[in-house]
Amino acid sequence: MDKSPIDFTLTLDGRTVEASPGETLLDIARRENTDVPVICYHELTTPNGLCRQCVVEVEGWRVLAPACVTQAAAGMVVHSASPRVLRARRTILEMLAASVDLREATDIQAQIRQYEADPARFIGAKKRGEPVKDDNPFYVRDYEKCIQCWRCVQACADDLQFTYALAIGGRGFESRITTFFEKPMPETTCVFCGNCVAVCPTGALKGKAEFLLEQGLNFDEIRSATRRPKRKRSNAETTE
Ligand code: SF4
Numbered sequence: 001m002d003k004s005p006i007d008f009t010l011t012l013d014g015r016t017v018e019a020s021p022g023e024t025l026l027d028i029a030r031r032e033n034t035d036v037p038v039i040c041y042h043e044l045t046t047p048n049g050l051c052r053q054c055v056v057e058v059e060g061w062r063v064l065a066p067a068c069v070t071q072a073a074a075g076m077v078v079h080s081a082s083p084r085v086l087r088a089r090r091t092i093l094e095m096l097a098a099s100v101d102l103r104e105a106t107d108i109q110a111q112i113r114q115y116e117a118d119p120a121r122f123i124g125a126k127k128r129g130e131p132v133k134d135d136n137p138f139y140v141r142d143y144e145k146c147i148q149c150w151r152c153v154q155a156c157a158d159d160l161q162f163t164y165a166l167a168i169g170g171r172g173f174e175s176r177i178t179t180f181f182e183k184p185m186p187e188t189t190c191v192f193c194g195n196c197v198a199v200c201p202t203g204a205l206k207g208k209a210e211f212l213l214e215q216g217l218n219f220d221e222i223r224s225a226t227r228r229p230k231r232k233r234s235n236a237e238t239t240e
């Protein structure tokens with residue numbers, strides 16, 4: 001593959017590195033084997049800079065820069081692991097742990113350990129709480145585990161499936177992933193492709209068979225819960 005032209009240089013953690021127009025600070029960090037953690041970012045969905053876990057410090061900037069959406073520029077001086085950056089990442093993890101069920105978010109759990117975040121720091125914080133939505137034979141939605149990374153919404157829309165079954169509803173703490181008009185999934189445009197489940201980082205979206213297995217159902221019970229009985233063929237069909 002042709003190497004793209006190098007148009008400028010910047011400084012990353014004290015080293016001069018090369019960069020091309022359009023590259024983000026996350027692109028450059030990854031190329032330089034510099035650890036910048038991500039939560040909402042996914043290679044297949046459009047970055048929105050939502051979680052802020054990828055922040056880095058750019059000298060002269062008042063606020064920390066989310067590396068996944070910040071375009072590199074000539075002469076930038078970037079610090080990927082300054083005390084301010086590490087404190088911000090730790091706090092984001094602690095805030096997430098305070099309000100969301102992260103037990104199945106293995107990547108985030110690893111970051112909690114790496115950044116020595118204290119999941120009990122905001123122990124009195126209000127938890128997200130709502131029953132599991134189990135309205136179709138293919139997958140369940142457990143929004144107590146949702147960190148609102150929007151990956152599923154984007155996978156359902158212009159990034160992968162162009163189906164637009166998922167939407168973002170509510171405001172502030174009440175904001176949540178939902179369907180248009182809060183319809184049950186079978187009444188939406190969903191085609192049950194599974195792309196949303198595949199990009200979900202927390203187990204908030206889960207295949208129905210896996211969910212039922214965890215509930216203790218056996219193979220036959222899962223089969224009958226996830227399949228329609230076979231349609232009887234008419235005499236006309238069998239003699240064709
Ligand atoms: S359901 Fe999963 S993919 Fe969708 S916003 Fe929540 S955590 Fe992200």
Ligand code: FES
Nearest residue numbers: 049051052054068
């Ligand atoms: S990974 Fe960059 S803002 Fe979430």
